[in-house]
Amino acid sequence: MKVFATRVIPAAGLELLEKAGHTVIQWAEPRELTTDERINFCKESDALLFAGGNKIDRPLLEHCRHMKVIGLLSVGYDNVDLKAATELGIQITNTPGVLSNATADTAFLLMLSVARKAFYQHKRILKGEWGFSTPTANLGIDVEGKTLGIWGLGNIGYVMAQRCKAAFGMNIIYHNRNRNEDAEINLQARYVSFEELLQQSDVLSVHASLTHETTNKFNMEVFRQMKPTAIFINAARGGIHNETDLIAAIEDGVIWGAGLDVTNPEPMQPDNPLLQMPTVAVLPHIGSATLETRNAMARVAAENIIAALAGRPVLNPVNHLYAL
Ligand SMILES: NC(=O)c1ccc[n+]([C@@H]2O[C@H](COP(=O)([O-])OP(=O)(O)OC[C@H]3O[C@@H](n4cnc5c(N)ncnc54)[C@H](O)[C@@H]3O)[C@@H](O)[C@H]2O)c1
Numbered sequence: 197m198k199v200f201a202t203r204v205i206p207a208a209g210l211e212l213l214e215k216a217g218h219t220v221i222q223w224a225e226p227r228e229l230t231t232d233e234r235i236n237f238c239k240e241s242d243a244l245l246f247a248g249g250n251k252i253d254r255p256l257l258e259h260c261r262h263m264k265v266i267g268l269l270s271v272g273y274d275n276v277d278l279k280a281a282t283e284l285g286i287q288i289t290n291t292p293g294v295l296s297n298a299t300a301d302t303a304f305l306l307m308l309s310v311a312r313k314a315f316y317q318h319k320r321i322l323k324g325e326w327g328f329s330t331p332t333a334n335l336g337i338d339v340e341g342k343t344l345g346i347w348g349l350g351n352i353g354y355v356m357a358q359r360c361k362a363a364f365g366m367n368i369i370y371h372n373r374n375r376n377e378d379a380e381i382n383l384q385a386r387y388v389s390f391e392e393l394l395q396q397s398d399v400l401s402v403h404a405s406l407t408h409e410t411t412n413k414f415n416m417e418v419f420r421q422m423k424p425t426a427i428f429i430n431a432a433r434g435g436i437h438n439e440t441d442l443i444a445a446i447e448d449g450v451i452w453g454a455g456l457d458v459t460n461p462e463p464m465q466p467d468n469p470l471l472q473m474p475t476v477a478v479l480p481h482i483g484s485a486t487l488e489t490r491n492a493m494a495r496v497a498a499e500n501i502i503a504a505l506a507g508r509p510v511l512n513p514v515n516h517l518y519a520l
């Protein structure tokens with residue numbers, strides 16, 4: 197059968213699909229598909245492997261109603277109208293777990309980069325500003341022994357907490373929809389209210405999924421409840437923070453700094469004031485972008501598609517999550 201991939205996909209996934217006898221058409225041009233191109237490819241294909249691009253909304257899904265499955269090359273599914281897909285009988289699958297380590301590593305990298313103003317120091321060298329050092333210049337802050345607050349302690353939040361505990365003996369607090377017993381037992385993580393999380397965190401790392409409840413959650417009212425020395429990390433989705441408020445919060449000293457792998461909107465424009473701030477580090481949504489992890493994700497996406505096309509149950513369905 198014919199599988200359309202919206203980007204060139206990692207080799208491991210391609211091999212699996214071809215081994216299963218499917219023909220894979222990959223969109224290899226360095227530009228977004230037009231609406232008409234997307235519709236035409238969908239009409240001609242038996243399954244879609246969504247590896248990037250515009251939202252999968254109801255109008256597009258209407259052209260996919262003959263498909264058994266759309267396999268996402270991501271764990272996040274906020275870009276899909278799950279209600280429409282379910283009503284049209286299209287299974288949507290994601291890639292949970294295999295990207296947790298790489299994405300938590302990105303959050304960890306951002307935390308240290310902000311604490312030590314690493315991106316800013318790098319820029320100083322590029323500008324020939326190594327300069328004359330004094331004991332009071334270029335100071336960052338330690339994270340050793342500080343309090344890490346995790347908002348959304350699922351797969352990635354757990355690994356972030358694990359790494360921060362092991363590396364720096366950080367004290368872990370968290371707020372989530374449900375209690376996470378493993379984190380409480382293994383990492384001595386303490387469940388707190390959202391307000392306590394804001395008040396007590398030295399580093400607050402966001403790992404919740406983007407839903408109507410989490411959209412715009414981190415705004416000025418929330419930043420004002422955080423410590424003036426706090427570092428805000430978002431490696432989940434840019435829509436969770438209000439970027440105008442974040443800029444003002446750092447400029448006005450409401451919080452100390454921020455590390456972002458995701459921005460609101462994406463892509464971030466080069467004249468965004470955050471990019472000039474010493475206590476800010478921004479990455480272009482590369483959370484899961486390692487060779488090993490992207491191959492593992494492609495394998496999971498391919499396995500889901502292969503199962504659906506063979507009439508077997510898929511491994512990672514997300515249709516049932518649309519009410520969240
Ligand atoms: N930066 C990247 O490249 C990258 C990579 C992978 C995932 N992500 C994002 O990270 C998110 C988390 O991934 P995961 O694999 O850990 O998912 P997960 O489902 O294991 O964890 C998400 C957690 O958020 C919690 N949550 C949801 N709504 C909440 C709310 N209103 N209040 C408190 N907690 C809430 C859930 O209960 C769950 O425990 C994904 O949805 C995706 O958007 C980003």
Ligand SMILES: O=C(O)[C@H](O)CO
Nearest residue numbers: 269270271272295484
């Ligand atoms: O959700 C995910 O897996 C990442 O953000 C990739 O888009």
